[in-house]
Amino acid sequence: MSYQIAIDGPAGAGKSTIAKIVAAKKGFIYVDTGAMYRAMAVHMIRTDTDPKDEKAVDSSSQTADISLKYVEGAQHVFLNGEDVTGYLRTEETGNMASLVSKYPSVRSRLVALQKEIALTNDIVMDGRDIGTVVLPDADVKIYLTASSKVRAQRRYDELVTKGQDADINKIEEDIIARDHQDMTREVSPLKKADDAIEIDSSYMTIDEVADRILSLIK
Ligand code: DC
Numbered sequence: 001m002s003y004q005i006a007i008d009g010p011a012g013a014g015k016s017t018i019a020k021i022v023a024a025k026k027g028f029i030y031v032d033t034g035a036m037y038r039a040m041a042v043h044m045i046r047t048d049t050d051p052k053d054e055k056a057v058d059s060s061s062q063t064a065d066i067s068l069k070y071v072e073g074a075q076h077v078f079l080n081g082e083d084v085t086g087y088l089r090t091e092e093t094g095n096m097a098s099l100v101s102k103y104p105s106v107r108s109r110l111v112a113l114q115k116e117i118a119l120t121n122d123i124v125m126d127g128r129d130i131g132t133v134v135l136p137d138a139d140v141k142i143y144l145t146a147s148s149k150v151r152a153q154r155r156y157d158e159l160v161t162k163g164q165d166a167d168i169n170k171i172e173e174d175i176i177a178r179d180h181q182d183m184t185r186e187v188s189p190l191k192k193a194d195d196a197i198e199i200d201s202s203y204m205t206i207d208e209v210a211d212r213i214l215s216l217i218k
Helices: 015-026 033-046 053-060 090-100 104-120 130-134 148-159 168-185 206-216
Strands: 005-009 029-032 066-071 073-078 121-129 141-147 197-200
Touching: 005 015, 005 130, 015 121, 015 197, 015 206, 029 033, 029 073, 029 090, 029 104, 033 053, 033 066, 033 090, 033 104, 053 104, 066 104, 090 148, 090 168, 104 121, 104 130, 121 130, 130 141, 130 148, 141 206, 148 168
Parallel strands: 005 121, 005 141, 029 121, 141 197
Antiparallel strands: 066 073
């Protein structure tokens, strides 16, 4: 049996940063499931699919073949044979991913792929429904949160560091809207699994959060 660590939580709580550290320390594979939904979003943008039209999304998703490869430990996401990893982290892609991830046709294919990867690898997997749907029997389940103010501040700092313009109030509004969308959808909404341990990272350092999770691994 593989060892499975599930980390769920809202956008900007620090899931991927923490998951990468934990995976590196344990020699596990890190699976960023948000990147798979983002690759699906890139496909929807490229095929000019209206995210409000479920039938159109269903049919477009049929022509998206998404797979993962690991290059020197880093996850690369392939869409129909093309490495789209570099296109995934834009606001447009994130918003489109949040919109189309509510449809069962999109979720079922990606969840099947995620379960398959987890079967044969020791993993740290992060997302929204990992502890509740994808890996209900995970060895360790974490629900990582932070206040919307703190998450907006982190995103603002990140953009400013990159030399980009940013409006912190708009960032916080977007974060709150995305939380609402992810938490209120009908299929696999973001929620804490009953047996998950909640960690509020608002006033913790990255190392403190990673150490807390590492201390839970037996
Ligand atoms: O974690 P992220 O910001 O890269 O995820 C982008 C969107 O994908 C997120 O708003 C909701 C969706 N998502 C999902 O529905 N289920 C997951 N397991 C991961 C992401």
